[in-house]
Amino acid sequence: MFGGPARRMKDRRVWNVKDFKLSSALGKGKFGNVYVAKTSNATVALKVMFKSCLASDAKRTLLLRREIEIHSRLVHKHILRCYGYFQDSKHIYIILQFASNGTSLSKMPFSERETKKITYQISSALEFCHSRGVIHRDLKPENILIDAKGNACLSDFGWSCHVVGGPDDEKRRTFCGTPDYMSPEQVLSKPYDARVDIWALGVTVFEFLTGETPFSRETIEDTFECISDG
Ligand code: ATP
Numbered sequence: 001m002f003g004g005p006a007r008r009m010k011d012r013r014v015w016n017v018k019d020f021k022l023s024s025a026l027g028k029g030k031f032g033n034v035y036v037a038k039t040s041n042a043t044v045a046l047k048v049m050f051k052s053c054l055a056s057d058a059k060r061t062l063l064l065r066r067e068i069e070i071h072s073r074l075v076h077k078h079i080l081r082c083y084g085y086f087q088d089s090k091h092i093y094i095i096l097q098f099a100s101n102g103t104s105l106s107k108m109p110f111s112e113r114e115t116k117k118i119t120y121q122i123s124s125a126l127e128f129c130h131s132r133g134v135i136h137r138d139l140k141p142e143n144i145l146i147d148a149k150g151n152a153c154l155s156d157f158g159w160s161c162h163v164v165g166g167p168d169d170e171k172r173r174t175f176c177g178t179p180d181y182m183s184p185e186q187v188l189s190k191p192y193d194a195r196v197d198i199w200a201l202g203v204t205v206f207e208f209l210t211g212e213t214p215f216s217r218e219t220i221e222d223t224f225e226c227i228s229d230g
């Protein structure tokens with residue numbers, strides 16, 4: 001899996017948008033778009049974000065810097081590779097592994113056999129993240145991409161954080177993530193740790209098999225009540 005593009009992308013350290021031939025749009029993010037892009041010898045996904053949109057959101061800019069720093073250090077066969085980033089006057093570009101089968105969200109529901117395979121692969125990606133002190137904090141089907149061979153890759157480290165070490169750092173309090181996948185301790189604004197990713201994986205497995213999330217209700221308040229009562 002790391003043969004082709006990973007090795008070829010590593011040969012270059014400084015990139016410019018002219019090195020990429022952009023083709024179809026893969027999706028839309030809050031601050032820009034993701035495109036399939038070709039270099040002279042590899043196909044990647046290029047996430048293009050507008051500085052003008054980010055400028056009005058200082059917190060998001062900080063999170064983006066953290067996302068790139070954390071993601072580019074995580075090299076694992078079930079974590080989408082982040083090859084690096086570059087910028088020009090108007091944009092920030094993130095160079096990512098291209099997952100040609102898109103998000104797992106678009107392929108649900110899965111059979112028990114497929115669910116078992118994806119769960120195993122994402123568990124190993126999470127174990128790797130946690131062993132390096134990283135909590136993903138936004139695990140859900142949309143952030144599990146499927147590559148050309150049908151293997152799962154954990155993506156989108158936009159809400160991830162690094163637990164530096166020591167008892168004070170091990171518990172986090174930031175309220176973040178996606179309501180349906182949040183754990184009781186997050187919903188109740190209690191300190192939490194890497195186990196929030198395991199909870200979100202449980203919700204995701206339920207959704208893979210049934211096409212529905214277990215705690216989803218009419219309003220966010222009802223959803224939170226259902227999660228904390230659980
Ligand atoms: P943000 O978190 O920055 O607001 P976002 O989470 O909505 O944005 P992404 O998840 O990075 O944005 O990308 C949006 C969509 O583009 C994804 O849901 C997916 O459909 C597609 N996509 C993103 N990266 C890739 C990739 N590497 N390969 C294939 N498709 C991708």
Ligand code: MG
Pocket residue numbers: 142143156
């Ligand atoms: Mg996303």
